[in-house]
Amino acid sequence: xxxxxxxxxxxxxxxxxxxxxxxxxxxxxxxxxxxxxxxxxxxxxxxxxxxxxxxxxxxxxxxxxxxxxxxxxxxxxxxxxxxxxxxxxxxxxxxxx
Numbered sequence: 001x002x003x004x005x006x007x008x009x010x011x012x013x014x015x016x017x018x019x020x021x022x023x024x025x026x027x028x029x030x031x032x033x034x035x036x037x038x039x040x041x042x043x044x045x046x047x048x049x050x051x052x053x054x055x056x057x058x059x060x061x062x063x064x065x066x067x068x069x070x071x072x073x074x075x076x077x078x079x080x081x082x083x084x085x086x087x088x089x090x091x092x093x094x095x096x097x
Contacts, residue, residue, distance in 0.1 A: 019043060020050045 023032040023043055033040040061069070 016046055020046050023047050024051070 019032060019036050019038065020043075023029050024047065026032055029044050029047060030040045032038075033043040036043075
């Protein structure tokens with residue numbers, strides 16, 4: 001098993017770009033992979049990376065940060081609930097007149 005890494009091929013960026021473009025245009029990864037003597041799984045991985053580049057991950061928030069954010073959001077929600085109640089009350093008063 002250790003020798004498997006030694007047999008791994010390296011492909012140039014130009015080759016990868018050409019094959020990825022062809023796979024996207026043709027719409028058949030398996031056929032394009034066979035044509036270029038590649039594994040369809042490898043080509044699918046290349047296409048996936050090219051079409052869905054990973055978004056940078058947000059840093060993990062600490063428990064304290066999450067608790068503070070949770071409290072801030074609860075306060076904001078309470079304010080919105082109060083605004084809605086005031087507007088509903090004004091609407092009732094207006095409709096009575």
